[in-house]
Amino acid sequence: MNIVVCVKQVPDTATERKLRSDDKTLDREAADGVVNELDEYAVEEALKLKEAHGGEVTVLTMGPGKATETIRKVLAMGADKAVHLSDDALHGSDALSTSYAMAQALKKIGFDLVVLGSESTDARTGVLAAMLAERLGVPQLTLANKVEVNGSAIAVQRLTDYGYDKVEASLPAVVSVVEKINEPRYPSFKGIMAAKKKPVETLGVADAEISADQVGLANAWSEVVDFAVAPPRAAGTVVKDEGDGGAKIAEFLASKKFV
């Protein structure tokens, strides 16, 4: 099975994250880049599927040059090769144009299954899997809690508020997975060494047949008009239980329109 796992480099959630004052995009130089944590579950699932069914796992990353660190890490976990979609023209792309660019790259790579995390911890739109499936004309199986492949059939448990839905489709398809699905492995020291020798192909917009007038900040459908630092969190309300604690909490929640 030819599996492509999409991985994004994001600023470390443990460090302070900033937007650039000039073009209001994320300041990717200011923070340490790490593998989007939610993508680690996608990588783990892709590796497990490969271990069970054979085939190959290709990492696809769209991002600046610095994103190669992230690619190396995923290769160290066990992916076989990588495609790095990287071009100045892509800077500032919104979800819609990102999905277009990545779909073009995926068409070029070829795939039986595309696996993604549920969202990125920086942009948090959570729409890429659906958009990719639409653009590629293949079924989307999002928010999977469990993935089973049987020949050319794929079945997932799709996590919902009330439990899960069973969703079935046939390959090729796009799947996004949730955190509950597995426990991502650590890279091993040998894996890190081996990763240095694995092939990484870099694609620019021309290589992936991406029209430059459909990507980048200038062509984004969404626009960041303004931004401000989040106000410091107000002190919490402490409810002392004097026999009426439950009632007081209910009152508080009602006042905030939670109940």
Next chain:
Amino acid sequence: MTVDRLLPTPEAADLIELTREIADRELASRVDEHERAETYPEGLFTLLGDAGLLGLPYPEELGGGGQPYEVYLQVIEELAARWAAVAVACSVHTLACFPVAEYGTARQRERWLPDMLAGRLVGGYSLSEPQAGSDAGALRCKAEKVEGGYRISGNKAWITHGGIADFYALFARTAEGGRGISCFLAPGAADGLTFGRPEEKMGLHAVPTTTAHWEGAFLEDDRLLGAEGQGLQIAFSALDSGRLGIAACATGLAQAALDEAVAYAKERETFGKKIIDHQGLGFLLADMAAGVDVARATYLDAARRRDAGLPYSRQASVAKLVATDAAMKVTTDAVQVFGGYGYTREFRVERYMREAKIMQIFEGTNQIQRLVISRHLAR
């Protein structure tokens, strides 16, 4: 604080980064709970083995990491800064692999080492006996030659990872006298082998230390490592390397104590200023930092000699002596920095001080290190 290390290769830097990630996520997060409840961290050594951290200083052809001691020891130090008991057990595992790696036949190495170095088999080191600690040559456990192998009978003591390890480097007597001791690769489970209840220790609570009782258990001939009678030589050459592991553990422990003490001293205020700004306390912290740096420099010097193929036995003893004494002093002073709070189990420095004490005792007490050093001087 992250230690700014001088590393010989980019791959060593990658290795340290991997170690830190695993140590932060898997060790630092679980240590308090297990040390308090005295419970073994199930699955942790498998995870360390899968990451390739349990065979680092052995050749790649045999499944090891092919790393010099200079690098391997800094990995141990990083682990020890999060969890001393785990780092000690890793060091002992490396020690337990030593007799097979250095004295085993090609056949023995191929049969055992890949699983040992991948951490699929975790090892212990069984030299000490109740009456034979410093005086290892006084050991009595017997290995009697029989058809096809040996029958082992006697009592061993103080085995780190006892009862849990999958194999033991076992030292037993095949004849009388100093040249009558032999080394065996014993399985962790055998008919006629039982382990005592874990000792109630001052520290290192998460990894048990036990006695072992051999009642005629059979070990096949292939489990003899090196020649009959070569055991004590194997034991001591293994310990030269093992001592470096303990020096690295002590350094990591001291580093952790220093880090906690400095962080606290920057927060805590008395007489209207941070306690680190009282010169009397700032100098105490300075001495602690100097102690940690000396410990690291000393073990690294010995390690680099080993890596260069130079004699290093004396330097290994100096490193063990210096680093473990530094750890004792630094951890004790860390408790001092915390004042009354340092004397409570609320803060890790209390545990560090208890953990430091054993470093001065095992793998040759610091008196025995002085004995080794002075004998070198007397040559």
